[in-house]
Amino acid sequence: xxxxxxxxxxxxxxxxxxxxxxxxxxxxxxxxxxxxxxxxxxxxxxxxxxxxxxxxxxxxxxxxxxxxxxxxxxxxxxxxxxxxxxxxxxxxxxxxxx
Amino acid sequence: xxxxxxxxxxxxxxxxxxxxxxxxxxxxxxxxxxxxxxxxxxxxxxxxxxxxxxxxxxxxxxxxxxxxxxxxxxxxxxxxxxxxxxxxxxxxxxxxxxxxxxxxxxxxxxxxxxxxxxxxxxxxxxxxxxxxxxxxxxxxxxxxxxxxxxxxxxxxxxxxxxxxxxxxxxxxxxxxxxxxxxxxxxxxxxxxxxxxxxxxxxxxxxxxxxxxxxxxxxxxxxxxxx
Numbered sequence: 001x002x003x004x005x006x007x008x009x010x011x012x013x014x015x016x017x018x019x020x021x022x023x024x025x026x027x028x029x030x031x032x033x034x035x036x037x038x039x040x041x042x043x044x045x046x047x048x049x050x051x052x053x054x055x056x057x058x059x060x061x062x063x064x065x066x067x068x069x070x071x072x073x074x075x076x077x078x079x080x081x082x083x084x085x086x087x088x089x090x091x092x093x094x095x096x097x098x
Numbered sequence: 099x100x101x102x103x104x105x106x107x108x109x110x111x112x113x114x115x116x117x118x119x120x121x122x123x124x125x126x127x128x129x130x131x132x133x134x135x136x137x138x139x140x141x142x143x144x145x146x147x148x149x150x151x152x153x154x155x156x157x158x159x160x161x162x163x164x165x166x167x168x169x170x171x172x173x174x175x176x177x178x179x180x181x182x183x184x185x186x187x188x189x190x191x192x193x194x195x196x197x198x199x200x201x202x203x204x205x206x207x208x209x210x211x212x213x214x215x216x217x218x219x220x221x222x223x224x225x226x227x228x229x230x231x232x233x234x235x236x237x238x239x240x241x242x243x244x245x246x247x248x249x250x251x252x253x254x255x256x257x258x259x260x261x262x263x264x265x266x267x268x269x270x271x272x273x274x275x276x277x278x279x280x281x282x283x284x285x286x287x288x289x290x291x292x293x294x295x296x297x298x299x300x301x302x303x304x305x306x307x308x309x310x311x312x313x314x315x316x317x318x319x320x321x322x323x324x
Contacts, residue, residue: 030147032140033229034218036255038262039211079157082145083165087172089215091140093147 024097025078027071031062032091043088044070047081072097103264108203114187119198121253122184126177128250129216137220141173142166173216179209207265214254214261221251 029040037059044055048071061068071081078094085092100112114122131137144158145165187200202210221227225244228235239248 028147033227034222035215036258036262038267039215039258042262042266079145083169086143086165086169089141089212089219091143093143094145095147 023075024072025075025094026069026097027078027081027085027094028067028092029058029062029070029085030091030093031066035090037063039088040090043085043090047084047088101260101264104201106204108201108205108207109261109264110199110201112197112199113192114198114200115194116196116198119184119187121250122180124250125180125213125217125254128221128247128254129173129177129213131216131220134220134224137223140219140223141216142169173212176209176212177216179206180213183210202261202265204265207261211258211261211266214258218251218254218258221247225251227251 029044040062041052041055041059044050044058045052048055050058058068058070071078075094082092082094099114099118102110102112104110131141142162145161146154146157149155149158183200183202183206187198189196189198191197225247227244227248228239239245
């Protein structure tokens with residue numbers, strides 16, 4: 001019986017930073033030499049509800065530039081997203097947005 | 099080894115040799131990061147990669163205490179799923195020896211992918227595989243004692259790619275029919291003229307496909323080199 005993380009359906013999110021939040025946090029996916037490009041795209045689509053085109057663009061940014069900010073917003077939501085990314089073994093983290 | 103998607107069930111592996119089954123059975127062994135602190139760090143990275151403040155340190159500490167155990171439990175369960183699937187493998191005889199057949203259920207595809215990924219992540223660190231497969235790096239690897247683990251890792255990567263295409267690639271499955279059957283290491287060569295025929299995917303004994311070199315018709319639609 002799989003205990004594989006079943007992706008939680010979350011409402012589509014906006015990349016727009018909420019000005020009402022004190023400190024927005026970036027969710028960042030980092031490049032790694034193991035994860036397949038198609039898988040990274042798929043997981044970004046599943047977790048954030050992005051289109052294939054948008055997720056592919058982010059995946060390519062990860063691949064070519066070493067990292068991509070895939071979401072920005074409140075801290076607690078950022079932690080949830082990083083946990084979901086880690087549960088799919090993507091190299092991800094969060095940092096305060098500048 | 100033949101691989102095909104079975105509608106409503108999952109991905110069926112058939113004609114699996116003893117050696118190939120052994121590679122699958124080694125997934126739990128390779129996925130275990132406990133002997134390598136570097137592999138542990140890769141599977142369970144902190145939430146803030148470069149902590150620069152007390153708040154960041156606290157976040158990482160909380161992460162280690164509350165999130166990491168949950169991730170460990172999930173990853174362990176994924177590996178257990180692989181073991182459970184392989185325990186159900188059916189064996190039959192062939193002129194070349196015993197061959198095995200098993201099905202990765204659709205509901206188990208993510209767990210299988212995860213276990214294969216854990217194995218590849220751990221192996222990459224443990225055996226110091228190169229990040230960039232340059233000719234120089236590959237030559238050094240092929241001449242090293244790590245060539246066998248590297249081939250195993252490549253096998254796992256191929257399996258991941260197949261799972262991604264046949265069982266996980268949501269948008270592809272929604273938009274276009276996946277290849278109904280893949281055939282790894284086939285004896286027969288797929289005739290591109292025949293293409294794929296969705297109507298004959300199930301229960302077909304070969305149809306109009308060209309017979310293989312051994313005179314047997316390939317099961318289902320034409321197998322494809324991977």
